[in-house]
Each structure stands twice: as C-alpha cells, then as structure tokens.
Amino acid sequence: MKKALISGICGQDGSYLSELLLEKGYEVYGLVRRKAKEDYGNVAHIKDKIRFIYGDVTDLASLILAIKEADPDEIYNLAAQSFVKASWDSPVSTGEIDGLGVTNFLEAIRQTNRKIRFYQASTSEMFGKVQAIPQDETTPFYPRSPYGVAKLYAHWITINYRESYGLFACCGILFNHESERRGLEFVTRKITHGIARIVKKGNRAPIELGNLDAKRDWGHARDYVKAMWLMLQQDKPDDYVIASGETHAVREFVYEAFKEAGIELEFKGKGVDEVGIDKKTKEVLVKVNPIFYRPAEVELLIGNPKKAETKLNWKKEIDFKTLVKLMVQNDLRLADEE
C-alpha cells in the first residue's frame, strides 16, 4: 500500500486529493497546524480515514518528524497562505510559508529519504503581468504580488533541488481552480455565496466586488488534483501547466452565476461606478467597491495545458458553465439547510 503525506490537507485541494488517494488505496497522512479549536475543514467528512500529524511548513524539525512518522512514498505540498490579496497585508509570513516553507520540505526530504516523490503547488500567479498569451511551461514569469513572488521562489527552489540532488520533485503550475469547497474570500465563491444570500435569505444588499474586468482561466479542483497525482506517477519528474484553456472575466462569472439562480443581470456604468442590475426588478445586486482592488493586478490568465494532455493524458472534465452551476446550486442548497 502506497503512503502519501499531504500538507494543506484541510484546504480545498487537500480534500479532493485525499478523496482521490483514498479511492486509489493509499494510506493518507495529513500535516496540520495545531488549532485552538479542533477543526478538520474540508476533510471533516473523511477525518477518520486520515492520519493527522501536527506540523508547520515553517518548522523544519516538524517536517522531519512528520516524514519519519509517515514514511511516505509521495508528498504533496499544498500548504500555503493562498489568498493573493492578503499577501500584501502579510508579505513576510506569506514569504516564509509559501517560499521558505518549500525549502524546508525539500531539505527534510534530502535529509531523510531522497526516494520520496514531491509535488509542489506552483501557480499561474507566477505569470502575473503576462509575457505571452496563452501561458505555457516556456512562458517567462512576472509575478505581481508578494504571493506570486514567494511562489516563484518556491518553484525555482523545487527545480533546483531536483537538479542539485536528483530528487523526484515536480511543480504543477495550476491555473485558478474552484469548487463547492472554495474559501469564501475568493471571488467565485464570494459571488455564489452572495447570490444564495440574496435569493434564499431575502437580504438584497448588493454583492460588493473589485475589478470586474480581470480575466481568469477557471477549472474545477476535482479535475486538477488528478493532474497532481499523475505527475508523481511518471518515469521522470517534470513541471506542467494545468488549465482549462479558456478565459472569462469576473463579470462573466457574475452574469452566469446569477443566471443559474434565475436572475438576469445587466451591467451599467464603468469602473467604480459599474453596477449589475436585475433586468426585471431594476434592483442593484452587484456594485464595485474599490477596497477590493489590488495594489497590482493580474489582468489576464489563460493557460495552455497541451503538455499535460499529451504527456500525462490529463483532461479537464468539468467546463466553465458546469463549474458555475455546481457552485451556485451548492450554495443555494446550503442556504436552504441553514
């Protein structure tokens, strides 16, 4: 039986990856930070099937101990301060967790068992101010946030340990992937959660958003964790872009999500004055609030997943409209249950 250690196991991707590995018969270990109140986040429903080990990626000793305890064949490093906007508020800790935390993991592997296969959660945020359209594995990087900069360091240190010590270390350059388990602060979930409040709870206050023009390449996390696993099953370690190959503006996500909930919106105005209005009732249901703008924005992301499709035989199964539908229906159902 194969053993895997997952950091960030209670997050969105950690939960889908745990389900996938458990289905494949893995013994799954999860690295978790000690919390004042017990909380298993997105893996609460499968917590009895997972062995949890306390640790923190900023603490090398804890990683060495975790590896000794789990003795894993594979490590998936999904731990991160993953909210881009918060990285301007906490640039140092974001660098420590998302950047140096990865060196800690690589160093722990180097010092304990160099046969362990390592997956690093790299990101399309590294492309930032994009130097080519679409972005693939050869596109130069230009990060635009402390998060993107920290992740770029992590990306290169992973490649460096692969080249220096021959570690089986892979970076998945994953474009935005969302799901019913997405954190509430990310734009997709903020929209679908807000719609559920409007439709089911009668609280008609508009959803306040930032840059509606930003474009993202959105997929479903359930598809993307399959690519993580595939990367570690290859003969040789390598880095892969994982993306849907489509891009949509935040405004389009808003429009599709309201439509899924039975409301047709029309947008009026520009910039900070833009609003989304219910075509039927003329109520303003979406407005722009500049507090959600970022000091530097990533305006356009669109990935080319051809290498992953060819070499890993990976393919997305959930398209943009299905993703929106799943997220809206889930939040409507949750609101009904509350």
Ligand code: NAP
């Ligand atoms: P997420 O839901 O925010 O989960 C992140 C997890 O990391 C949380 O469980 C968190 O634990 C844990 N963590 C944070 N700091 C830690 C530390 N110092 N030590 C140990 N664990 C720590 O993120 P996600 O969306 O699943 O993303 C997974 C990974 O993929 C992240 O590295 C993210 O940056 C990267 N990524 C995500 C996307 C995307 O679109 N989702 C795209 C590209 C790359 P707590 O519960 O204790 O806070």
Ligand code: G4F
């Ligand atoms: O949903 P977001 O916060 O995701 P962002 O910044 O693209 O980062 C996510 O994807 C990355 C991969 O590219 C991951 F590495 C990272 O960990 C994370 O999972 O914002 C998406 C876009 C941005 O352009 C933002 O400015 O939506 C725009 N936006 C507009 N209004 C908003 C809002 N974002 C948020 N979070 N909240 C708003 O009100």
